[in-house]
Amino acid sequence: MPSYDLSRARFRLSDEHLLVLVQMATGEPVPEALFAEREELRECGLIDGKGLLAHVLVPLLDTLIDPAVVISLEAAGRQGELHHGMLIGQEHVISHRAWPGEREAEYSCVEPKMLVWALSDMVNLKQSGSTPQPGRVIETRVWTVEAGVRALEGVSLAEVEGSERAYIGKALAMDGTLGGAEAALLADLIAELRSSWRMTAAWRGRQAGQDGVEGRGFAVWDCGPLGYWHRESPAEPVAADQVSPDTTMRLVQVGPKRVWDLIAELLPEEGELRRG
Structure with a gap:
């Protein structure tokens, strides 16, 4: 109601x-x-x-x-x-x-x-939490990440044999391209993942001298105690048909200040808006 x-x-x-x-x-x-x-x-x-x-x-x-x-x-x-x-x-x-x-x-x-x-x-942005480690990056395929995320779908924690991370790790191991340390870190991120979100802004602007719609966006993983991870690739804004299982996914750890800046940079300047 x-x-x-x-x-x-x-x-x-x-x-x-x-x-x-x-x-x-x-x-x-x-x-x-x-x-x-x-x-x-x-x-x-x-x-x-x-x-x-x-x-x-x-x-x-x-x-x-x-x-x-x-x-x-x-x-x-x-x-x-x-x-x-x-x-x-x-x-x-x-x-x-x-x-x-x-x-x-x-x-x-x-x-x-x-x-x-x-x-x-x-997006529940918090200033407190873990301190980001500069240069901490995960680069793999979209298919691999989706396999890890799907590993816990429809499964209660009571049904998981061993730790949650080990259960996710089994799914990631099916890819065979991730190194041991990188696979363990990705399993940690998925286990702690509170939300993955993307924010996009669109407005009336001009493209190639013609009236049109302008926009920009970015995507972040909020991994709780493991901090924020900016999804640099595939870069937003991106349509579903532009991403395939073999598309590279690149996650870079960033601090809350960087997320704040990305939000502020999303908004158009006055000169970018088309009036009337």
Whole structure:
């Protein structure tokens, strides 16, 4: 069910609820398939008895309908995939955060000056933790990494014979190209992996003198006590059809400050945005 917190101007809404609100805000009819979601919005008070939208929705809908920059965050972990993000409009910034197993995501306003901080909080960036070791790199194939990650899918820890790392190591050994020390480190990273996430930003710009969409992105492994690992290859933004099992994957350990800088560098400069 949709809901809202008036004291903090935040909302819990599903994709279907958003579609209803956008249709109504732009004067378009609501499809019959979304009548149930429209009634839920009415029951929670975001649509009144006359079919008018609550005024508190104005910043959200203005930004949703005409964003200048769209930031997407795709995070994968043992609880599945979650999609978060941020919409930067002409006057407002709106963040949205998903929750494991829940249909609705939380939408809320972000103070523009706090944008980088809000994005770093969205990926749970921590200043404390292990100290990165310069030059610590793992380079292997996408197939090898996927085999190690899949090794624990659908298997409870009670079913694992020996340590979790040994179980992952058996999957990695099937590749035969990793050295012993490198395979052991990769097994450690996968065992400690809290989430692998990629953050991308897109905006209206110009490509080769023509109007188009510009963007950039980067990807990180958050390995808890083993720190942050920047996935340099395949480099973001990358489409699924651009990656094959034999594509090189290169992970480089970085500190929290570097992750913060990557987030800040993701945002476009004023001169990169195409107005109108």
